[in-house]
Amino acid sequence: MNNPPIVTQGLSKHFGKIAALQDLSLEIPDGSVTGLVGRNGSGKSTLMRLITGLYLASNGECRTLGEPAGKLSSENLSRIGYLDQEAKYLDWLTVRDHLDYVASFYPQWDKSLESRLLRELELSQGTRVGALSPGNRQKLGILIAVCHRPDLILLDEPASALDPIVREQVLDFLMGLLVDTTRTIVVSSHILHDVERLVDQVVCIEQGRLLANLSLDELQESYAEWRITARHGALPNSFTEPYVLEAHVNGQQARLIVQKPEAIRDAFIEHHNVDISERALTLEQIFPWLLKKSA
Numbered sequence: 001m002n003n004p005p006i007v008t009q010g011l012s013k014h015f016g017k018i019a020a021l022q023d024l025s026l027e028i029p030d031g032s033v034t035g036l037v038g039r040n041g042s043g044k045s046t047l048m049r050l051i052t053g054l055y056l057a058s059n060g061e062c063r064t065l066g067e068p069a070g071k072l073s074s075e076n077l078s079r080i081g082y083l084d085q086e087a088k089y090l091d092w093l094t095v096r097d098h099l100d101y102v103a104s105f106y107p108q109w110d111k112s113l114e115s116r117l118l119r120e121l122e123l124s125q126g127t128r129v130g131a132l133s134p135g136n137r138q139k140l141g142i143l144i145a146v147c148h149r150p151d152l153i154l155l156d157e158p159a160s161a162l163d164p165i166v167r168e169q170v171l172d173f174l175m176g177l178l179v180d181t182t183r184t185i186v187v188s189s190h191i192l193h194d195v196e197r198l199v200d201q202v203v204c205i206e207q208g209r210l211l212a213n214l215s216l217d218e219l220q221e222s223y224a225e226w227r228i229t230a231r232h233g234a235l236p237n238s239f240t241e242p243y244v245l246e247a248h249v250n251g252q253q254a255r256l257i258v259q260k261p262e263a264i265r266d267a268f269i270e271h272h273n274v275d276i277s278e279r280a281l282t283l284e285q286i287f288p289w290l291l292k293k294s295a
Contacts, residue, residue, distance in 0.1 A: 002030040005152050005184045006051055010060035013046050020046040022208040035199035036188040043208040044188040045085055048156050052082050081150035083141045085157045091130030098129050106148035114147045120169055134161040153185045192284040204290050211290050220280050224261035227277040228254050
């Protein structure tokens with residue numbers, strides 16, 4: 001088994017009196033696609049910058065590709081592709097000149113991949129970077145992050161400024177990267193529908209603290225929507241079982257959101273004399289319950 005490319009132990013970051021991250025310990029598996037989710041201001045971007053060494057930890061440790069993140073060697077820096085949500089570019093250069101400038105630092109720069117992405121994302125090479133729209137600046141950032149074929153790709157809100165058509169193109173491209181299981185990808189996004197399509201791991205952060213670090217399958221197996229029908233008579237007006245998180249009752253039928261459905265399904269059916277139709281929840285539907293669980 002390969003060593004995890006990202007490991008944190010008791011990682012904290014403070015900006016004055018503000019704690020952006022607090023005692024965060026996690027591992028990102030090698031070859032995984034991890035969705036980093038949380039509300040705005042939860043600490044996602046701070047974690048990304050600590051992983052790349054742009055920020056130094058206030059306490060604890062972050063190791064990236066086996067090295068302290070704040071002391072990454074040039075060799076390991078060249079193995080990282082990073083799209084910063086607030087990336088700064090050389091605004092006086094054209095897109096073409098900017099890409100040539102960045103490519104000069106990477107002998108492994110993939111010109112064929114660059115050409116394909118320029119074409120598919122419809123990014124004009126002759127436009128001055130300072131004149132690009134927010135969406136087109138994001139496209140440029142994606143090219144810079146991936147065209148040197150890095151082993152570790154960190155994408156902070158990669159599709160937030162893109163229109164729906166281009167967002168689909170970017171997501172299709174990212175899904176294509178998943179064929180290479182040796183590459184590790186971390187995608188931070190508040191668009192949970194997009195994250196769910198890509199990832200096999202989910203890391204959830206709230207107020208700088210770790211709420212969950214699970215496979216997407218484990219997380220989805222932890223919650224379910226039940227449509228229940230009473231076999232005889234009406235259902236109770238409410239359900240007191242602690243695993244019933246939400247209930248909407250209408251006579252003989254009800255819709256429930258439940259936790260750990262497999263463990264309690266048979267006992268619930270027997271106790272209430274009901275039939276159950278079960279549906280998995282999406283990541284977007286699960287996310288509020290993760291936040292409530294931490295409150």
